[in-house]
Amino acid sequence: MSLWEYANPRRFMAASGAVLPWISGLAAVLVALGLAWGFFGTPDDYRQGSTVKIFYLHVPAAMIAINAWLMMLVASLIWLIRRHHVSALAAKAAAPVGLTMTLVTLVTGAIWGQPMWGTWWEWDPRLTSFLILGLFYLGYLALWEAIDDPDAAADLTSVLCLVGSVFAILSRYALVFWNQGLHQGASLSLDKEQNVADVFWWPAMVTLAGFVCLFVALVLLRTRTEIRARRLKAVVARARMS
Amino acid sequence: MRALLVRDLSLSVRAGGGFGLALAFFLIVIALVPFAVGPATTTLSLIAPGILWLGALLACLLSLDRILALDWEDGSLDLLATAPIPMEGVAAIKALAHWVTTGLPLTLAAPGLGVLLNLAPEGFLWLTLSLAVGTPALSAIGTFGAALTVGVRRGGLLLSLIVLPLYVPVLILGSEVARRGAAGMETETALALLGALTLGSLAAMPFAAAAAIRINLR
Numbered sequence: 001m002s003l004w005e006y007a008n009p010r011r012f013m014a015a016s017g018a019v020l021p022w023i024s025g026l027a028a029v030l031v032a033l034g035l036a037w038g039f040f041g042t043p044d045d046y047r048q049g050s051t052v053k054i055f056y057l058h059v060p061a062a063m064i065a066i067n068a069w070l071m072m073l074v075a076s077l078i079w080l081i082r083r084h085h086v087s088a089l090a091a092k093a094a095a096p097v098g099l100t101m102t103l104v105t106l107v108t109g110a111i112w113g114q115p116m117w118g119t120w121w122e123w124d125p126r127l128t129s130f131l132i133l134g135l136f137y138l139g140y141l142a143l144w145e146a147i148d149d150p151d152a153a154a155d156l157t158s159v160l161c162l163v164g165s166v167f168a169i170l171s172r173y174a175l176v177f178w179n180q181g182l183h184q185g186a187s188l189s190l191d192k193e194q195n196v197a198d199v200f201w202w203p204a205m206v207t208l209a210g211f212v213c214l215f216v217a218l219v220l221l222r223t224r225t226e227i228r229a230r231r232l233k234a235v236v237a238r239a240r241m242s
Numbered sequence: 243m244r245a246l247l248v249r250d251l252s253l254s255v256r257a258g259g260g261f262g263l264a265l266a267f268f269l270i271v272i273a274l275v276p277f278a279v280g281p282a283t284t285t286l287s288l289i290a291p292g293i294l295w296l297g298a299l300l301a302c303l304l305s306l307d308r309i310l311a312l313d314w315e316d317g318s319l320d321l322l323a324t325a326p327i328p329m330e331g332v333a334a335i336k337a338l339a340h341w342v343t344t345g346l347p348l349t350l351a352a353p354g355l356g357v358l359l360n361l362a363p364e365g366f367l368w369l370t371l372s373l374a375v376g377t378p379a380l381s382a383i384g385t386f387g388a389a390l391t392v393g394v395r396r397g398g399l400l401l402s403l404i405v406l407p408l409y410v411p412v413l414i415l416g417s418e419v420a421r422r423g424a425a426g427m428e429t430e431t432a433l434a435l436l437g438a439l440t441l442g443s444l445a446a447m448p449f450a451a452a453a454a455i456r457i458n459l460r
Contacts, residue, residue, distance in 0.1 A: 132410055139404040146394045155457040156390050160404065163386065163450050167408045170439065174411040177435070178418060 007084035009227050016220045024217040030210030038203035054112045056204060060211035061104040065133065068098030068215065072140075073165050076158035086223065088154035089230070091161065092144055093222030097215060099137035106130055125175035126183040132171050136164050150230070243327055243335055250339035254308070264344045265351055268301040272355045283360045290359035291369055291420035297355075298348045298373055299380060299413055305344050306384040307401055309336050310392045310455070319392075323459055329452035337378075337385040337448065345377030361424060368423020372436060376416035379440040382447040383408050389454035411439055 006012045038056035045052040075091035078084060109127065110120045121127065143160055147153035255261045275293050279285055313319040322332050352373050353366045361369065387405035391397035415436040422429045 132407055135403075135407040139407055142400055142403050143390065146391070146397065146400050152393065152457055152460065156454055159450055159453055159457070160390060163447075164408070166446075167411060170411040171407075171414070174414040174435070177432070178414045 004082075004084075007082070007086055009086055012086050013224060013227060016224055020217060020220050020224075023213050023220070027210055027213035027217050030206055030213060032210075034203050034205075034207030034210050038200075038207060042199050042203060051112060051115050054108050055200075056207045058105060058108040058112060059204065060208045061101045061108065062130070063208065064211050064215050065098055065101035065105050065130070068094050068101060069133065069136070069161075069165065069168070071219075072098070072161050076161040079154055080158050080162075085154075085230075086227070088158065089226040090219060090223045091158070092154075093226055094215075094219050095137055095141050095144070097218045097222070099134060099141065101215075102130055102134040102137060106134070123179055124183045125172070125179060128175050128179075129168075129172045132175075133168060136168055140164065243331055246322070246327070246332065246335045247339055250336065251342060253312075254339065254343045261343050262347075264301040264305045265347050267304055268297050268348055268351060269355065271297040271300065272358055275359065287360040287362055287424075290356060290361040291365055291424050292417045293359060294352050294356060294361070294369060295373070295376075295413060295417040295420055298352060298377065299409055301348055302344055302377065302380045302384065303402055303405060303409075305340070306388050306405065307391075307398050309340050309385055309388040311388070314392045314458075319455065320459060323456070329455055330448045333385055333389065333448040333451035333455065334444075337381045337444075337451075340385065341378050341381040345373075345381050349373040349377055362426075364426050365420060365424030368429055369420045372416045372419035372423070372433065375419075375433065375436050375440055376412050379412045379436075379443040380409065382440075382443040383412070386447045386451040386454065389451040389458070392455070393458040412436070412443075415439060 006015055035056055039053050042053070044050045072091040072094050075087045075094070079088040079091065106127070109130075113122065114120050140157055140160055143157050144153055147156060272294065275289075275297075276286060279289065310319065313322070323329060325332075349370060353361075353370055356366055356369055384405055387401050387408065390404060391401045394400055415432050418432040419429050419436060422432060
């Protein structure tokens, strides 16, 4: 029994079909619980007032936006090395989710930034690199849409994903060089003893877990749709041949 | 390889090759800027390094689909795939030919256009130097973008959408060199980073471009 068995589309469909309702339910419960806890169960910040509560949407969305690209990178590598079609389709399925999360991050950030910084938008390295990440997602999706042959499309988008990852990181550091920022430092990092006070930490963690489940559920659902679309195309082609 | 370079260069210089179009585009863009932002010389000299870099980048972008599209259509790319030189070499030569016909003329024309935008006197050297160091990276990255989209009909807009985000680091560092140079600040760090970016692109991009061409030829 190994992970690679799920590279078989039939196995993948069976396993993901069994898991999907549970993970979707878990996502709904955790996001609802975390957001309700964060919005109603935590005290206001002494400086930022209740606007600080947009944090519970902003930070998980930002983390998913970055890690969706990371997941696409891993899936693209698996496709290029081991030629498992499910992997290529999973990378394709994750891109719109990542793009949506990038937009959510930018919009919630603008709504948060307006009362706090007095501006909707600022050419800060963090904000700008998210904008550029959104452009990378757009280019990746456009390339998928433009190429008819599914295998060539999967190959070319995988190469673009690899090259794009390098250039996304380069842009991130070039931007730090270009402009010092207004954005606060990382709120949640692993190498600190305590990042934020526990009252804010726990609802943030619940929402984050909920967003991870949401991401997994959406990617599974979209991958299943892609596999079904691929099967449908095969059926139609077979019917035309006979 | 030399034969391929000579062929690409002569094809682009002769009639219908589009040599000089990028240069003319650059000139027109720079001439249009004062109409858009107003003729005040202080404003113009403030934005001159960035506008010149952006204009050169867009002119470079415009000529990218010529790198491979014509060879793809008439089948010479298939012949090159069976030729005794590796596809990586073909991609590198294509990038070099693009730079010689686009990047180099743009670099040489930029100081002249800097006069139009009232660029600060200290800036001319740094603008030329930054373009000379940065435009090879634009050609190398652009060849990769052209290789990705060569199989797509009318892929020009798609090419721009894919290549422009990849151009971001080069644009940031290149215009930073020109801007700091024009303001009389030290430029060494930005110039070194830009050089590193160019060398890295030149080393890695032919491999990515060759992989994309092979996939498209399959």
